[in-house]
């Protein structure tokens with residue numbers, strides 16, 4: 001799939017050019033292409049085991065790109081790492097972590113300030129602002145583990161926001177998240193993209209991709225499409241991506257995957 005060049009002088013947040021990513025000798029994803037300019041949001045869509053998390057790990061420089069290339073902010077993934085935020089799936093985190101919500105968010109600042117220097121007033125203000133952006137400033141003093149799963153997910157987003165990343169990667173951020181938390185997450189993401197951050201979201205929620213993302217990347221070991229939701233979330237392309245599994249058009253023209 002050809003990749004269009006970036007606007008003069010502004011490197012795209014992410015450029016995938018026929019990228020093949022492998023664990024050892026086994027490719028998990030083959031020949032994925034597409035670009036994510038500053039301020040844009042892309043959804044990674046595909047069934048379990050499609051390679052969505054693998055692509056995110058390749059962008060973080062954690063899984064090798066064996067052919068083609070992954071370019072992050074004009075650099076290799078490992079060189080760009082400081083400018084990239086990552087929000088893991090909430091259920092991978094230890095809820096017993098004995099720290100307050102405010103401390104978790106402040107951790108987002110450490111990559112900027114280094115682990116030796118103590119956080120200053122600017123860092124505390126950025127962390128407080130990030131917590132307010134996800135609507136949880138009133139929980140700042142509470143222990144992280146006492147929050148619900150959806151609230152913890154919002155705190156992790158706040159931690160990533162406080163680092164002011166130019167590219168933010170979210171791995172299934174809406175799993176087990178109620179409507180209120182999802183709306184708070186989406187509002188925080190909208191503010192981030194308005195300020196120029198590019199966002200990549202791995203999700204199983206096709207309706208959300210349709211409503212909240214500029215582009216969709218359909219994956220299942222290979223790439224089936226990359227482009228605007230109207231052109232990619234079609235029954236034909238979804239059926240191909242999901243290996244013929246049932247996908248259908250829901251109410252108001254929104255496409256939903258049948259479980």
Ligand SMILES: Nc1ncnc2c1ncn2[C@@H]1O[C@H](COP(=O)(O)OP(=O)(O)OP(=O)(O)O)[C@@H](O)[C@H]1O
Pocket residue numbers: 023028046047048049050051052053054055
């Ligand atoms: N550390 C690893 N070593 C070897 N293979 C792996 C490793 N992690 C993932 N895989 C394999 O890579 C493939 C893609 O997995 P990945 O986790 O990227 O899928 P996914 O699209 O994120 O799935 P899900 O929707 O279930 O989270 C799977 O076949 C998986 O078994």
